[in-house]
Amino acid sequence: MSSPYRIAVFASGQGSNFQTMADASLSGSLGAEVVLLVCDKSQAPVVERARKAGVESYVFDPKAYARREDYEAEIAAELEKRNVDLVVLAGYMRLLTSVLVERYAGRMINVHPSLLPAFPGKNAIGQAWDYGVKLTGITVHFVDGGMDSGPVIAQQAVEITSEDTLDSLESKIHQAEQQLYPQVVSMFAKGLVRLEGRQVSIHNK
Ligand SMILES: Nc1nc2c(c(=O)[nH]1)N[C@@H](CN(C=O)c1ccc(C(=O)N[C@@H](CCC(=O)O)C(=O)O)cc1)CN2
Ligand SMILES: NCC(=O)N[C@@H]1O[C@H](COP(=O)([O-])[O-])[C@@H](O)[C@H]1O
Secondary structure (H helix, E strand, O other): OOOOEEEEEEEOOOOHHHHHHHHHHHHOOOOEEEEEEEEOOOOOHHHHHHHHHOOOEEEOOHHHOOOHHHHHHHHHHHHHHOOOOEEEEOOOOOOOOHHHHHHOOOOEEEEEOOOOOOOOOOOHHHHHHHHOOOEEEEEEEEOOOOOOOOOEEEEEEEEOOOOOOHHHHHHHHHHHHHHHHHHHHHHHHOOOEEEEOOEEEEOOO
């Protein structure tokens, strides 16, 4: 019996994507174990979600460090300790440096609430709303040294209709994330994702 595929989730906020991963892990549908939550905000609701889910948290204060690289070195040690196979960013609102990006090249993914390369960075949903696009969506991508610039793994479109408000759009985006992101993690756990240059392919076995 092979040991379960081990993932660490990085989050900074509400934690709805973390919750989805933890629930899917518990039900067995994820095919992976969430072994650690990494969070940069001690009061973030995601920390309480992890406690209730029985998932260990590593919470740190970026202001306590002179450089990003310093806290990332400590995070890297925590990940190594737990033999993490995949780093899953889910609303983690800090730019990662080469300390973690290079160490987890090809094993670090992020979900972004737009159809990249449109609307990178923060407040992507608000950017799409303000621009007035009729179609937006979500992107799951590999994390590289740039901001939201890594190879695209999967995308899902979300239509903006005349009945929508910013709130209803945010809700549709979050629903799409909670459906797609665990599916992508499950594909990694099964070894189905291949990366060649910027081309990502999903294989059946
Ligand atoms: N090297 C990378 N790091 C991160 C990526 C990435 O693609 N490459 N994705 C982001 C997630 N993200 C949007 O998807 C994002 C995260 C953080 C920021 C940002 O400007 N953060 C500020 C601090 C903001 C704060 O204090 O709340 C910063 O890091 O100085 C924009 C977009 C995760 N990291
Ligand atoms: N630029 C990164 C970014 O905007 N990420 C977004 O933060 C939200 C986190 O929600 P959650 O804390 O409820 O999972 C998610 O919508 C995710 O796409």
